[in-house]
Amino acid sequence: MKLFITPGACSLAPHIALHELGIDHDTVAINLRKGEGQTPEYLARNPVGAVPVLETDDGRTITEVMAILLxxxxxxxxxxxxxxxxxxxxxxxxxxxxELHKSFFPLFFGERIVSTPEAVAELAKTYKERLAPRFARVSEWLGGQDYLLGTFGPADIYLYVILTWWLRGMKESLDSWPNLIFFVKRMEARPGVRAALEHENLTPVLA
Ligand SMILES: N[C@@H](CCC(=O)N[C@@H](CS)C(=O)NCC(=O)O)C(=O)O
Known part of the structure; x- marks a missing residue:
């Protein structure tokens, strides 16, 4: 099967899943900044021009991180x-x-929503504050467990990718949620996570 990705984007989640599950696959890199998500060929796969898209060997085209993971x-x-x-x-x-993934759009692309640098900064402040109780929620779910449901699975992969945006993209810390720090390190010790990161030319953020 074939997965359309942008390195470091949410498509990293299904990419990690493919490695973790040992499923044969190819990846196709889509440079969103260069408009490669807006070509007619790509829009035929996903009309909103977003990654990830999975093309299966039996001819299905699947969009949405959650659907692809499942x-x-x-x-x-x-x-x-x-x-x-x-x-x-x-x-x-x-x-x-x-609650998590979509909160990052105003953080990464605030200038597409409001026009002045002051408004962009205000928007970022608001969304970072909104994320705090949401990180607390996933931290509570983890509790003393290694993974969100006790054993490793798709929710862990998705959460990990979002946390890399907070740490690497936003250069923010997780010091208020030690469970999440341990979680990121635990994820980055997994060979499947390492393999997908390497394939996307990314380094672990905490390990
Ligand atoms: N709801 C979608 C969101 C996908 C999404 O936000 N993809 C981002 C990268 S993380 C993207 O391709 N953005 C390009 C754009 O919005 O133009 C999913 O779960 O797959």
Missing amino acids: YLAQRKPEAGWIPADAIPLYERLSFIAS
């Missing part, structure tokens, strides 16, 4: 990534997608 998990049931009671998994994935 699709990959279903392809390898032996990995046990979808528990019998999947509701906590969906709860965490949904929280990461809507």
